Amino acid sequence: MRASTRTTLLALVAAAAFGGFSATLIRDALEAPARAEPVPAVSVPMAASLPVTVDGQALPSLAPMLRRVTPAVVSVHSRQRVRINNPFAGDPFFRRMFPDIPEERINESLGSGVIVDATRGYVLTNHHVIEGADEVSVTLADGRTLSAEFVGSDADTDVALMRIPVPDSGAPLQAIALADSSTLQVGDFVVAVGNPFGVGQTVxxxxxxxxxxxxVPGVGYQNFIQTDASINPGNSGGALVNLRGELVGINTASFNPRGSMAGNIGLGFAIPANLARNVMQQLASTGEVRRGSLGIDTQDLDDRLAATLGLAAGTRGAVVTRVHADSAGAAAGLRPGDVIVAANGERIADGESLRNFQGLQAPDARITLDLRRDGRAMQIQATLREQPRTLAGQQLDPRLAGASLAELPEALRRGGVSGVLVEAVEPSSRAARGGLRAGDIVLGAGNTRAADLAALRAALSDPPRRLVLHIQRGRGQGSLVLE
Structure with missing residues (x-):
């Protein structure tokens, strides 16, 4: 057979085969049932491209920077022993029949952390990563596992500090330098490093x-960096770094209306390095965090109240309703009726944003407040003062002896709860005999609401003849008369 004829036949065979394949695809498509599945109304952002140079240097790959960074990012493994409440555990017959019923279970969780001081072995992570843990261990990038010592944590900013032993042999610890996070701008490139879902170190x-x-719902004092770098469960406590390999934030949370296990949708949040540094320094020196306060009560400014105060509709701010004696607000000259609209140039939209601003300031911090007083704009300077986070009940009223009172966690306040937490009550104490229990939330005393410790202290500054506390216990509310 001639070559040309053979070529022609091969072409015809190929065309026939392709035609049959195509016909089968078309037939299958026509016979398949139509699916009326809704298309999610989610816009897909375009992927950002990396810059060609950083500081005049070519950047063909992130690998050189990551080789310096990844040894400082660790996996955090926490274990918590939880007692099992078995109603039959005290029954001798039940114990004979089921002698191996466990009395406790072990809860384990994984997160991430960042070595920030190689000399002292300091590791930063999130408070929620190690909260309630009985044992915490840290696994380095090279596979070594070290026991971690708890130094301190701050639930309201979700920052925790641990210490790991500095190895006597092998590779030394490596730390990440902290950047000045105040210089971050929208559009800056960042890289997240952590241990998502426990799969291992991921970038x-x-x-x-x-x-x-x-x-961000469910979190305390906030000043987050938002990023579209993927942050998933297990990334908590890991590093957010700039392209120089400096720590700009501690990865904390991702937001997804369908829950964190639904995956990343490009809404990740990190605690700025400047805030983490401040909390770390306080935890390292005292084991706790101190905060400044103006010592005032406020309410949100709405259009009705704005009209009453001679302000334009749409004006927003925090209206001062009470200035506590011997407070920073009193020393600065704040008055009831003042409307705080900005603090240090930061817009104050309501009472919550003012609380958030104060919660991120140190005691003795000097701040500038922009006010509206009698319809006029003015500025005043204030020096914040520390407010106690806990008080013994005896300090407020002898009838509260034996109770320990504390400020509510800020995450609860963001959920709409206000008041004072009864942290503990000593058995057989006067407060216990009056019916007060640990976990109660004191909403007010007499006819006065108490949004926080300062307000409760003010309400009891003149001890009433009959002490009536309005409390929330679980989902119910009621009143207690303490004798």
């Missing part, structure tokens, strides 16, 4: 989507 990249975020 994701993105940009800074926003700074100063303070509207």
């Amino acid at each position: 994701t990249s993105g940009i800074v989507s926003a700074v100063g975020r303070a509207n």
Whole structure:
């Protein structure tokens, strides 16, 4: 057979085969049932491309920077022993029949952490990563596992500090330098490093989507960096670094209306390095965090109240309703009726944003407040003062002897709860005989509401003849008369 004829036949055979394959695909498509599945109304952001140079140097890959960073990012493994409440555990017959019923279970969780001081072995992570843990261990990037010592934590900013032993042999610990996070701008490139889902050290990249975020539900004092770098369960406590390999934030949370296990949708949040540094320094020196306060009560400014105060509709701020004696607000000259609209140039939209601003300031911090007083704009300077976070009940009223009172966790306040937490009650104490229990929330005393410790102290500054506390216990509310 001639070559040309053979070529022609091969072409015809190939065409026939392709035609049959195509016909089968078309037939299958026509016979398949139509599926009326809704298309999720989610816009997919375009992927950001990395810059060609950083500081004039070519950047063909992130690998050189990550080789310096990843040894400082660790996996955090926590274990918590939880007692099992078995109603039959005290029954001798039940114990004979089921002698191996466990009395406790072990809860384990995984997170991430960042070595920030190689000399002292300091590791930063999130408070929620190690909260309630009985044992915490840290696994380095090279596989070594070290026992971690708890130094201190701050639930309201979700920052915790641990210490690991500095190895006598083998590779030394490596730390990440902390950057000045106040210089971050929207659009800056960042890289997240952590241990998502426990799969092992993982790197994701993105940009800074926003700074100063303070509207994340379920979290305390907030000033988050928002990023579209993937942050998933297990990334908590890990590093957010810039392209120089400096720590700009501690990865804390991802937001997804369908829950964290639904995956990343590009809404990740990190604690700024400047805030983490401040909390770390306080934890390292005293084991606790101190905060400044103006010592005032406020309410949100709405259009009705704005009209009453001679302000334009749409004006927003925090209206001062009470200035406590011997407070920073009193020393600065604040008055009831003042409307705080900004603090240190930061817009104050309501009472919650003012609380958030104060909660991120240190005692003795000097701040500038922008006010509206009698319809006029003015500025005043104030020096914050420390407010106690806990008080013995005896300090407020002898009838509260034996009770320990504390400020509510800020996450609860963001959920709409206000008041004072009864942290503990000594058995057989006067407070216990009056019916007060640990876990109660004191909402007020007499006819006065108490949003916090300062307000409760003010309400009891003139001890009433009959002490009536309004409390919330679980989902119910009621009143207690303490004798």
